[in-house]
Amino acid sequence: MRKIEHLGIAVSNLEASIELYEKLLNTTCYKIEEVASEFVKTAFFKIGESKIELVAATDPDSTIGKYIEKRGQGIHHVAFDVENIELEIERLEAEGFQMIQRTPKNGADNKIIAFLHPKTSGGMLVELCQERDQL
Numbered sequence: 350m351r352k353i354e355h356l357g358i359a360v361s362n363l364e365a366s367i368e369l370y371e372k373l374l375n376t377t378c379y380k381i382e383e384v385a386s387e388f389v390k391t392a393f394f395k396i397g398e399s400k401i402e403l404v405a406a407t408d409p410d411s412t413i414g415k416y417i418e419k420r421g422q423g424i425h426h427v428a429f430d431v432e433n434i435e436l437e438i439e440r441l442e443a444e445g446f447q448m449i450q451r452t453p454k455n456g457a458d459n460k461i462i463a464f465l466h467p468k469t470s471g472g473m474l475v476e477l478c479q480e481r482d483q484l
Contacts, residue, residue: 350437354430354460354478355393355400359417363405366422367392370403382457389413391457402428402457426464428476434461437477446470453479 360366367378371394380393388411392403404425406414416425431437434453442448449464456462456478465475 350429350431350477352430353399354428354476355402355458356424357402357404357426357428357474357476358423359413359420359425360403360405360422361417363390363392363403366403366405370394370401374401380458383407384455384457386455387411387413389457393458400458426474426476428462428478431477431479432483434463434477434479438463441465453477455481 358366363381367381370392371377374394374396376394376396378392378394381390382393383390385407388406388408390405390407394401404413406417408414409418413425438448438451438453447466447469449466451463453461453463456476459481460478461481463477465477467474
């Protein structure tokens with residue numbers, strides 16, 4: 350893993366949260382993107398070399414919708430930038446970590462992603478990210 354790529358924050362209202370984070374971080378949102386396969390809409394902010402990703406459900410029955418209903422808004426996941434996501438999945442599985450999905454899939458912000466199951470990563474949802482351009 351090379352760096353923290355972003356912190357994912359689950360939000361109920363994306364537009365209101367964008368306004369709040371623009372004021373809080375004193376910067377503008379640089380990208381809003383819908384990931385239809387995950388039933389979410391995302392907004393990104395750059396903070397130095399890292400990013401903040403706001404994630405809102407487009408369907409209340411989606412994973413994020415259920416997360417917010419159960420736990421409320423807040424930090425949802427930490428994402429790490431990796432050079433080779435498939436090799437990183439193999440390494441982590443060999444170390445005893447369980448993947449939510451073993452095959453990487455398309456994510457927001459030009460990334461290929463895969464998630465570790467929180468039960469094997471200390472209760473934190475961990476996302477692995479690789480730039481699509483690096484494949």
